[in-house]
Ligand code: IPM
């Protein structure tokens with residue numbers, strides 16, 4: 001297959017982890033007979049430095065022209081970086097939000113898995129973690145509070161900020177369908193998370209999710225309030241298969257779920273539209289404090305590339321090969337600094353990339 005992949009190295013550790021992921025993808029292409037065409041675009045701080053804006057129209061066009069987009073990470077230190085002196089719509093994160101909207105990437109898949117080899121890194125008590133867990137957060141990504149109208153006004157000398165949270169039934173239905181589809185291929189359970197005891201948008205969410213559930217008799221649906229879900233994630237994470245939720249709740253819960261694995265450097269994500277097109281990025285941020293030091297963990301980005309092979313290109317064998325290489329390298333005891341434990345061999349970002357590429361079979 002000819003695969004056209006637009007890459008966004010971005011900021012912080014982004015360029016390093018994307019470079020290692022390309023290494024792994026090149027190896028996959030070599031073994032399985034594919035041809036890769038990479039093109040890099042600027043986004044976030046890297047784009048601000050060159051163009052003064054976090055995302056240009058030209059970059060959006062290049063992303064649209066690709067079969068899929070592979071991203072590293074964007075953003076810098078919010079207290080020290082000059083990027084955060086700019087108006088909010090010109091800061092690095094605004095570029096990512098604009099790209100998600102421009103590409104209509106409404107479905108964000110964030111798996112949170114406790115790897116056997118890394119079970120020791122899980123911050124939960126062993127009596128809880130021993131059950132293991134393997135969940136997927138299906139987060140709505142282009143609606144809700146993050147895309148609603150917002151403004152800050154002054155009324156009678158008092159400053160007032162307004163954010164609006166809107167969902168229409170079509171937005172809810174299309175993400176629910178994705179959630180049920182994927183649950184059907186996993187363990188067949190959807191936990192729909194909302195705040196239906198307070199919010200109208202959540203009450204509509206619940207109704208529409210129930211309508212969709214009727215089409216999936218083999219998938220079990222349960223509803224959970226978001227505050228309870230935050231608690232359940234640390235109390236009994238094994239209960240979850242697919243968590244289906246709106247934009248802001250998904251943002252918060254996916255960070256919590258990743259922390260519960262104890263190894264955020266391992267967690268991939270995919271953002272999909274209605275077709276096969278997707279943007280793939282690690283769940284972690286740009287870690288500016290360790291950028292350029294060759295200590296970052298490239299595995300989350302490599303696993304995001306595996307999701308790309310699976311979801312955008314239907315290359316399941318190749319995706320399996322990447323995931324198997326990750327397991328193999330962990331089994332052999334190689335670790336980057338963030339997941340290092342006694343008796344293992346610590347390697348840098350670039351060596352980890354080479355090891356992963358070598359283990360592709
Ligand atoms: C994420 C990030 C982004 C989001 C920010 C950078 C806008 O936190 O991908 O979870 O909230 O969506």
Ligand code: MG
Pocket residue numbers: 251252255
């Ligand atoms: Mg987030």
